[in-house]
Amino acid sequence: MKKLAFSFLFVSGFALANDLQVSVKNFNFTYTDPHGEGSAASFSRLVGVQVSVDKVDKDFHLSVTGAETAEFTLKDAPGFMTEAETMVVRDFNLDFSNRASLSLVQGIFNSKDDSMKLDNLSLSCDRQSAHKEVMDQLISGCIQKMTFKTSKFTSQAEEGVMEALSSALTNEKANLGVNSVTLNSTNGKFDLAAEVKAQISGKVKANGNVSYDATSGLLTLQISDIKFGLFSVRGKVFDELKKKESDKLKVREPYIYYSVK
Numbered sequence: 001m002k003k004l005a006f007s008f009l010f011v012s013g014f015a016l017a018n019d020l021q022v023s024v025k026n027f028n029f030t031y032t033d034p035h036g037e038g039s040a041a042s043f044s045r046l047v048g049v050q051v052s053v054d055k056v057d058k059d060f061h062l063s064v065t066g067a068e069t070a071e072f073t074l075k076d077a078p079g080f081m082t083e084a085e086t087m088v089v090r091d092f093n094l095d096f097s098n099r100a101s102l103s104l105v106q107g108i109f110n111s112k113d114d115s116m117k118l119d120n121l122s123l124s125c126d127r128q129s130a131h132k133e134v135m136d137q138l139i140s141g142c143i144q145k146m147t148f149k150t151s152k153f154t155s156q157a158e159e160g161v162m163e164a165l166s167s168a169l170t171n172e173k174a175n176l177g178v179n180s181v182t183l184n185s186t187n188g189k190f191d192l193a194a195e196v197k198a199q200i201s202g203k204v205k206a207n208g209n210v211s212y213d214a215t216s217g218l219l220t221l222q223i224s225d226i227k228f229g230l231f232s233v234r235g236k237v238f239d240e241l242k243k244k245e246s247d248k249l250k251v252r253e254p255y256i257y258y259s260v261k
Contacts, residue, residue, distance in 0.1 A: 024094040027051070031087040038089070046070055058082050083111040100125040100138055113156075120151035136214040139260065143210050148183040185210060202229045208254070217261025223254050 022044060029038030034055040043049050049066035060074040060081070081087070091105035104121040126141035154177045177197035184191050192206040208223040226234040238253040250257040 022094060022096040024092060027089065027092040027094075029053070029087065029089040029092070031084070033085045036087065040064075044070065044072075055082065080109050080111075080114070080116060083113070084109045085112065086110045096127075099127055100141065115154075115156050117154045118150055118152070121149070123148045131214055133214070135260065136212075139212050139219065140214065143185055143188055143212055145187075146183070146185040148181070150181045151179065153178040153181055196228070204228055212260075217259055219258045219260055221256040221258075223256065 024040060024043055026041040027038060027043070028040070029036055029051065031053060036053040038051045038053070040049055040051060041047070043051060043064050046064055046066060046068050049064045049068075052063040052065070054061050054063075058076050060077050062072040062074065064070045064072065086108075087110075088106070088108040089104065090107070091103075092107075093101075093103045095101045100123070102121070102123040104118060107116075107118045107121065109116045124147045125138060126145040128137050128140035128144065131137045131140060179195040179197065181194040182192070188209050188211055190208060190210050192204070194204050196202060196204050204226065206223060206226040208221060208225075210222070211220045212218070213220075223234060223238075225232055226237050234254070238251060241249075241251045241256065245251055248259045
């Protein structure tokens with residue numbers, strides 16, 4: 001399920017690093033647990049800087065040095081980062097002001113249980129400033145208006161909607177490759193399209209509704225349909241997702257409930 005919340009958690013984590021106005025340009029980073037080094041054309045208001053990162057529990061402490069110095073803390077980082085034994089990030093850009101936008105040429109996150117790779121990722125979301133917490137602003141804004149794209153996504157994990165789709169199609173756990181992912185959300189209605197490459201390959205389309213309760217931190221997906229080519233596979237995917245329920249994830253077809261907080 002962490003892949004489903006990937007875009008929300010990644011941006012909100014960096015937004016929480018300092019304040020509500022964050023800008024990162026051309027950040028390149030290499031990490032081996034628990035320490036990493038990188039550089040950026042600019043980081044917040046600092047230009048031409050070196051960045052040192054150290055993990056402490058679920059937080060990442062960032063020390064930025066150059067013409068000026070600054071300290072940032074990325075609190076409660078998402079699992080794909082805290083569980084990573086190595087990370088490589090190429091050309092990461094983030095702007096979190098009136099809107100949230102993110103781009104990434106390449107990200108590689110290797111852990112004991114997964115090897116995740118993302119190429120040419122981009123995310124653009126509205127921001128609902130009426131909420132006090134940054135996480136709530138971001139998730140609510142993305143539900144209102146979001147465009148998410150990545151040219152390639154590969155994972156060896158055994159969780160998430162795409163992994164459940166792979167199991168539903170092949171009846172076994174297989175390395176999953178996904179190309180040309182596009183996810184759009186407008187006023188709580190979402191559409192997903194992707195090219196899935198596993199033992200059986202083809203085009204996947206899904207649509208439905210999404211809502212978020214900021215008080216409880218509950219994200220609710222109502223999936224109207226999931227098609228692989230001309231065939232509906234929603235039932236099979238939900239059967240696989242049902243096996244992956246946890247304290248945070250609950251599955252009641254056609255609904256998926258995920259506790260963000």
